[in-house]
Amino acid sequence: MELNNQPMLEAVNLTKRYEDGHLALDNINFSVLPGQIFAMLGGNGAGKTTSINIFLNLIEPTSGEARIDGIVTHKEPLAAKQKVSYVSENVMLYHEFTAIQNLDFFSKIGGKTNYTKEDYKNVLLRVGLQEDAHEKRLKGFSKGMRQKCGIAISILKDSPAILLDEPTSGLDPKAGLEFVNLLNELKKEGKAILMSTHDIFRAKDNADFIGIMNKGNLVMMKTKEELENEDLEKLYVEHMSGYMDKVA
Template identity: 40%
Template sequence: MTITLLPDTPVLKAEGLGRIFGATPALADLDLSVSAGEVVCLLGGNGAGKTTTLGLFLGFLSPTAGAARVMGRSVHDDIPAARAHLGYVPEIVALYPTLSGIETLQYFNDLAGRPPLSNCAARDLLCTAGLEGDRASKRIATYSKGMRQKVGLAIALAKQAAALLLDEPLSGLDPAAANDLVERIKALARNGTAVLMATHDIFRAHDVADRLCVMRAGRLVETVDARSLSASAAEALYLAHMRAQA
C-alpha cells in the first residue's frame, strides 16, 4: 500500500530526546529524523539506548528531556494519535497460537477499529509481507520466528503505517529468513514507509539502511551514509566505537 508522503517529509523526529531511569541516563540529547522512504538503523550493544529510543516514539516511555515527534506532533501530546501512524515489530512477536495468519491479521485489524478485512485481502497482505502459499491459513503455533515477523509486517501494512519501528527483527533468524525480511523492509521503504530499525547485525544493517547511527551508553556517537562505505568499513567503524566503550 502506498504512503502518500513526499520523500523528504520527516515522519519521525527526536529533538534533544532523553530518558533517565533513577540516576541512570538511558538516552541523552538525541537529535534524529527519519523521512518517508528512508531506512535508518540504530546500531549498538546492550544499554546503548536503541530500545529506549523506540519506546519513546511508541509512547511506552515518557521523555525526561526533549520530544519525540511523529508526523510533526509530539507523541506525548496524544499517544493514540501518534501510534495510529506507527507499525511496530518487536524482537519477539507475541501472537495467539490457535489463530491462523489470516485470522490474526483480521483480529488486529478489527482491534484497531478499521473496516473488516476479507480473507482474500488478508491473504494478499500476508503475501506482500512474504508469507506466501497455504501458510497464511495455518495456525500461528506452527510458524517459525521468521514467519511471525512477517505477520508483524503484514499488520503494519494493513494499518497503512507511515513509519515502521523494528526492534532487533533479525535476531534468531536463519540467513535465508533474515535476507528475505531485509528485502521486505526495502520494499516497504520504496513504497514510502519510514523505517527505524534497532539491530546488532551490522552487515544486514549496511545492506538495508540509508543511514547507520551508532549509539553508545545512551548517546548517538556517529551517523554515516551507508552507501558511502563498504560493509567491511561499516563493521570497522562499529567495532571501533564498541572498543571505545569497553
C-alpha cells in the first residue's frame, strides 16, 4: 500500500520524571506512519511502558508530548483515545464472561453497537481462536487464547493506531508466531503499530524500524533495511554495554 506520510504516532521530546525524581524518559523522539510497525527493545526499566502509558494518557509527560494522529494525548485525552487500541502483556478481560461476551462488552464500551454475534465469531476465527472456545468462559483460557481475545477487541475497535506492551511475552512459539502474522495483517491494513518487546528475532522479521531503549534514552534507531546485514543481538548487547561504559 502507499504510505501516507503524516505520522500516526509521534513522540516529540518526550520526557518523564516520576514524582520520586527518577528520570524514566529523557527526550525521546520517534514517529510511526500508517502501515508501519515500530518495535522498542530494551531491558527492564528502560522506559518502554512509560512511553506507552503516556500515549494512553495513563500518565502525563513532564515535558514534550505524545501525539496520535496529531492529537496531543495529555491535552485531548478523549479524542486521542478514540484513535488507539491497546493490548498489554496481561490482557484485562472478564474471566467470568465468554470470549463473545467480552468482545461484545468492550465493543459497546467503545461505542460500537452494531456488531452481531456473527461479526464476533468471524473476528475470533481471524485471530485464530478455535470455534469451540467462542462460548466458553475466559477463566479456562491459556495466556495465548486470552491474547487472541485482546487483539480481537482491538480489531473490532478498528482504530488507526495500536499499542502493544510486550504482547508476545509468555506465549508459546506457535502462539507467538500467529500473533506476529496477525500484526503483519494489521500493518497491511494501514494501522500504525508501536510495540515493546524482548523478542529480538521477531522484531527484526516484523518491524519496519527498531529502537533500543536504555535508561530512558533511545540509544539506537535503525530501519529494517539498515539492519538487513546486521546482527541485531550483537548490536543490542553493544548498545547496552556502551551506555553502561559511558555512565560509569
